[in-house]
Amino acid sequence: MSALLSIQGMSHYFGGLKAVSDFTFDVPEGVIYGLIGPNGSGKTTTFNLISGLYTPTTGKIFFQGKEITGHRPFRIVQGGIARTFQNLRIFGNLSVIDNIRVARHYTVKSGLFTSLLRLPSFLQEEADVREDAMQLIRMFHLEDRAHDQAKNLPYGALRRLEIARALATKPKLVLLDEPAAGMNPKETDDLMGLIRRVRDEFKVTVFLIEHHMKLVMNVCERVKVIDFGETIAEGDPKVVGKDPKVLEAYLGKRGAEC
Amino acid sequence: MGTIKLPRLLIAALIFYVVVTILSLDQVHILNGYFMVIINRSLIFVILAASLNLINGITGQFSLGHMGFAAVGAYVSGTITTLVLKLPAPQPGFWITGPIFIFMIAIVIGGIAAGLVGFLIGFPSLRLKGDYLAIMTLGFGEIIRTILNNIDYVGGPRGLLGIPKFSTFTTITLFTFLIIVLLRNLVQSSHGRAMLSIRENELASELCGIDTTRYKVMGFVIGAFCAGVAGGLLAHLLQLAHPTQYGFLPSALVLIMVYAGGMGSMTGSIFAAFSLTFLTEGLRVAFDNIPSFRIGTMDVRIGTEWVMVIYAILLILIMLFRTEGIMGMREAKLLIIEEKKKK
Ligand SMILES: Nc1ncnc2c1ncn2[C@@H]1O[C@H](COP(=O)(O)OP(=O)(O)O)[C@@H](O)[C@H]1O
Ligand SMILES: [Mg+2]
Numbered sequence: 266m267s268a269l270l271s272i273q274g275m276s277h278y279f280g281g282l283k284a285v286s287d288f289t290f291d292v293p294e295g296v297i298y299g300l301i302g303p304n305g306s307g308k309t310t311t312f313n314l315i316s317g318l319y320t321p322t323t324g325k326i327f328f329q330g331k332e333i334t335g336h337r338p339f340r341i342v343q344g345g346i347a348r349t350f351q352n353l354r355i356f357g358n359l360s361v362i363d364n365i366r367v368a369r370h371y372t373v374k375s376g377l378f379t380s381l382l383r384l385p386s387f388l389q390e391e392a393d394v395r396e397d398a399m400q401l402i403r404m405f406h407l408e409d410r411a412h413d414q415a416k417n418l419p420y421g422a423l424r425r426l427e428i429a430r431a432l433a434t435k436p437k438l439v440l441l442d443e444p445a446a447g448m449n450p451k452e453t454d455d456l457m458g459l460i461r462r463v464r465d466e467f468k469v470t471v472f473l474i475e476h477h478m479k480l481v482m483n484v485c486e487r488v489k490v491i492d493f494g495e496t497i498a499e500g501d502p503k504v505v506g507k508d509p510k511v512l513e514a515y516l517g518k519r520g521a522e523c
Numbered sequence: 524m525g526t527i528k529l530p531r532l533l534i535a536a537l538i539f540y541v542v543v544t545i546l547s548l549d550q551v552h553i554l555n556g557y558f559m560v561i562i563n564r565s566l567i568f569v570i571l572a573a574s575l576n577l578i579n580g581i582t583g584q585f586s587l588g589h590m591g592f593a594a595v596g597a598y599v600s601g602t603i604t605t606l607v608l609k610l611p612a613p614q615p616g617f618w619i620t621g622p623i624f625i626f627m628i629a630i631v632i633g634g635i636a637a638g639l640v641g642f643l644i645g646f647p648s649l650r651l652k653g654d655y656l657a658i659m660t661l662g663f664g665e666i667i668r669t670i671l672n673n674i675d676y677v678g679g680p681r682g683l684l685g686i687p688k689f690s691t692f693t694t695i696t697l698f699t700f701l702i703i704v705l706l707r708n709l710v711q712s713s714h715g716r717a718m719l720s721i722r723e724n725e726l727a728s729e730l731c732g733i734d735t736t737r738y739k740v741m742g743f744v745i746g747a748f749c750a751g752v753a754g755g756l757l758a759h760l761l762q763l764a765h766p767t768q769y770g771f772l773p774s775a776l777v778l779i780m781v782y783a784g785g786m787g788s789m790t791g792s793i794f795a796a797f798s799l800t801f802l803t804e805g806l807r808v809a810f811d812n813i814p815s816f817r818i819g820t821m822d823v824r825i826g827t828e829w830v831m832v833i834y835a836i837l838l839i840l841i842m843l844f845r846t847e848g849i850m851g852m853r854e855a856k857l858l859i860i861e862e863k864k865k866k
Contacts, residue, residue: 316730318726320821334552337729337732338729338730339729339730339732339734339735342729342730342731342732342733347730347731347732348730350727354724354726354727354730355723355724355727355729356719356723356724356728357723357724358719358723358787358852359716359719360718363716363719366713366716367712367716367717367719367720367728367731367733368731368732370713370714370716370717370731370732370733371731371732371734373713375712375713377709377714377741379707380709380712380713380714381705381708381709381712382708383708383712387712390713391712391713391862394713395862430731433731434731434732469756
């Protein structure tokens, strides 16, 4: 298996704080890869670097063999890396279907004038986009709410909507930032099943962040454990889960919050 | 079976046009010339408010100098019809004759010029995060006035005078209708949804693959184009274009229309443009008739400039009691294109 995403010597500073310290790792194509670590250990920052919100202080990011360091975020998405957010970022006043259609927009071919004149090719494409969006909506069990304003959905549904929206950009890699945050055990179980289905049906690679050890160990095929921006361990979750350094980071004085 | 189904919006526009035209006929004489000027002015403000709504309400940016683009449209189209082509005043009548056709092209050219200026202002300021657009557009409104004051060719401080009265109820209704359809079609397309997503959450929009800078600039330029068209129509209605017509206060009036109608609601913009144009005229007449009085040693005269005071109060009331405006983000059925929902 070749590396879909390759991070090489990536560090990032916020002023004097080293949030990410010399990360070098590969995310192989087709796996469910987990990044775990306590709160504040640099997980979200890693995602922000990969998705282009920050440019790393040092180091390089390669996607499908091409360097993407410093590219603008929308270009990185168009290149095939989609993401969700730890704190939801939903288009609250738009309907559920419109949330998803926005993510499908960059693949739309109808130009401005075709759209303004509502020419037949535009109408045909709109119908296709609508059908695509409805398929995703059904897969994520949101069909009852498809035309409701997104802000009126319950929390768990919004989490699913964000994943569906990310998939609408037709990515090769999806970054999920704490997808189970705020979910109860039943919802978390369903989510794990959904994440596996997403990988299999959409043929995407999944890179997820969690600080729940259990979820990661269950669903991920490869993990990287970090603390204070430093890599503690990387590899097979069964092996990593027994690593004394990992156990210390998790069961040590800050273990309680995980 | 076999009948042509006209779109509802077109039917509504036709009914409006026919009814107003009949009421204004000399034989009927319910709407006199004075009323027709206010109706025409309302329709022009519909264009201004609906297009500012595209920038501020749909795309979520903050432009403060919408009238500056109207000035560009007014002066460019006025220059073409009055100074370059020296078109004669049109014959009264319903038909679109040669000169009226040329006038309509001049209006569109005025819009395109305003759109170009919009690009020059929008591109540098919309690339940056923050309130640069508000500052730039505020400055632009003042700069355009200074520039117009100093170009002798277009009359300098006297303004561009003797513009032929090409803007009739017919031509204004036609342009207003076309622009409303254009804006509606835009908002209810994939491009429009891209703009809406920027208002909702710019970062998430960018991370849905939307080139947010491009769509902010696109919304702004289309808005500026429409304002340019409105400015051209206004100049050919009032038969003059004057630098002071396009300052900060008129821009603020359009802004109040967008807020009062409901940010993001085209229906609200249209409704507010009509009601506030009529209200402005009513207040102007009322204030003109209030005699001056004395408070202590001070002579107080309530002049027409007090209209803006009323609007400031109105704006405060809206912000206090109905922050979402009259319509919120809702649209009237007339302006919603039905999507066929397949089961
Ligand atoms: N924009 C920022 N500016 C300054 N410090 C930040 C910023 N974002 C994150 N940090 C800091 O960087 C560290 C890592 O944060 P983050 O990546 O969000 O952690 P995690 O997602 O693992 O909980 C924390 O100490 C956090 O306070
Ligand atoms: Mg985080």
